[in-house]
Amino acid sequence: MDWIRLKLREALGDKKPISKKLLVFLGLLVFGVVFLINALAAPKVQQIEIANSNANANVGSDPAISVERAKIFIHIVGEVKVPGIYELEAGSRLMDAVFAAGGLAESADQSSVNLARELTDGEQVIVFKSGSLNSPTSIANQAGSQISLNRSTQSDLEELPGVGPALAGRMVDWRSANGGFKKKEDLLNISGIGDKLYAAIKDQVVL
Incomplete structure (x- = not known):
């Protein structure tokens, strides 16, 4: 309050005592201006916080963003x-x-x-x-020297000349993915079986 009184005297060039009522009024005016400035600034911060909060909520709830x-x-x-x-x-x-x-x-x-x-x-x-007639083991035994492409196990297929565990596994995978072999020539669709190997095993297999 003394500081305000001094500044007013310097500005007005008046050395007479300044009214206490005027000082109170000016003090309230300064306080009101400061309060108004703070009040106007606060909603902006709150609005930004709310916007960020809503954005984070939308990321979690948006079906297009969620991974299924x-x-x-x-x-x-x-x-x-x-x-x-x-x-x-x-x-x-x-x-x-x-x-x-x-x-x-x-x-x-x-x-x-x-x-x-x-x-x-x-x-x-x-x-x-x-032990059923349709089981791979039974069919392999019934076929004698011929091996069923659609019923034999991987180990049975490995008995074919030139067919190892990896190739036999690919034959089983191809059979499962394509609903079985429809013809012997389907063997040519399997990686690792070319014309030469196909010619060597085609007479030793049945569907």
């Missing part, structure tokens, strides 16, 4: 506890489908399935009964 993993549908039948159609995450293995179906039945021929194989959307998986 792809799904596939698998039909598993045969010797599993609960056969049916199951929805799995893309990239799932056959063991995931078997687990979803309650596991293998005690009568299942485990050699008829490759549990580590990756599944494709819309695929049907058949788990055969052990």
Whole structure:
């Protein structure tokens, strides 16, 4: 208050005492101006904070931004506890489908399935009964020297000349992904089987 009094005297060039009422009025005026400036500035900060908060909320709730993993549908039948159609995450293995179906039945021929194989959307998986006429092991035995392309296990396919574990695995994967072999010439669609190898094994296989 003394500071205001001194400044007014210097500005007015008046050495007479300044009215206390005037000083109070000027003090209130200065206080009011400062308060008004702060009041006008505060909503801007709050508005920015609210805008940022709404932006963060929209990022989490916007369906276009949220990431959803792809799904596939698998039909598993045969010797599993609960056969049916199951929805799995893309990239799932056959063991995931078997687990979803309650596991293998005690009568299942485990050699008829490759549990580590990756599944494709819309695929049907058949788990055969052990010792049945349709099981890969039985068909391989019935065919004698010929091996069934659609029923044999990977180890059976490895008995073909020039076919090792890696190539036999690709044959099983191609069979599963394409619904089986429709003709012997389908072997040429598999990486690693050319005309020479096909000519060497075509008479030793059946569909």
